[in-house]
Amino acid sequence: MKALIEYSYPKGVVSLEFEIFADGFTQEFPVKIFFMDSNNSEHFVYVNDEAQYPSPVKPELLEIEYVYPYELEEKYINKDEDFDPWSIAIDELIQWFSECWKEVGGESLQLNANIASHDNDKAYNLTENKWEER
Numbered sequence: 001m002k003a004l005i006e007y008s009y010p011k012g013v014v015s016l017e018f019e020i021f022a023d024g025f026t027q028e029f030p031v032k033i034f035f036m037d038s039n040n041s042e043h044f045v046y047v048n049d050e051a052q053y054p055s056p057v058k059p060e061l062l063e064i065e066y067v068y069p070y071e072l073e074e075k076y077i078n079k080d081e082d083f084d085p086w087s088i089a090i091d092e093l094i095q096w097f098s099e100c101w102k103e104v105g106g107e108s109l110q111l112n113a114n115i116a117s118h119d120n121d122k123a124y125n126l127t128e129n130k131w132e133e134r
Helices: 002-006 022-026 070-079 085-103
Strands: 015-020 031-036 045-047 050-052 112-117 122-125 130-133
Touching: 015 085, 022 070, 022 085, 070 085, 085 112
Parallel strands: 015 112
Antiparallel strands: 015 031, 045 050, 112 122, 122 130
């Protein structure tokens, strides 16, 4: 995170958007970062005619096998089919992520920064520490 906060982004990048993909909890680290322009489109830089992310880190952020094993999720779903492990995991992840963001000085970032579940209409604004409609 610190590398993302301290990086000097190209002029076109106005926002860092961290998206949580619920299926990722049992397969990898579920958060990916997208670098957005003022039209809310992904911003890329071109090196030798190849599009690259304008970032000091990979968009996947962490390379891990999973956050928790699928069997843990399955155990609770089998007991209660209405149980929603993804909502619980997403809420906990956003809280943890925002605390880590603050600890490394994220509030000093001069760009917008948000974290949200993929395709959700609400996002947590990391620089202002509040939920917002998207």
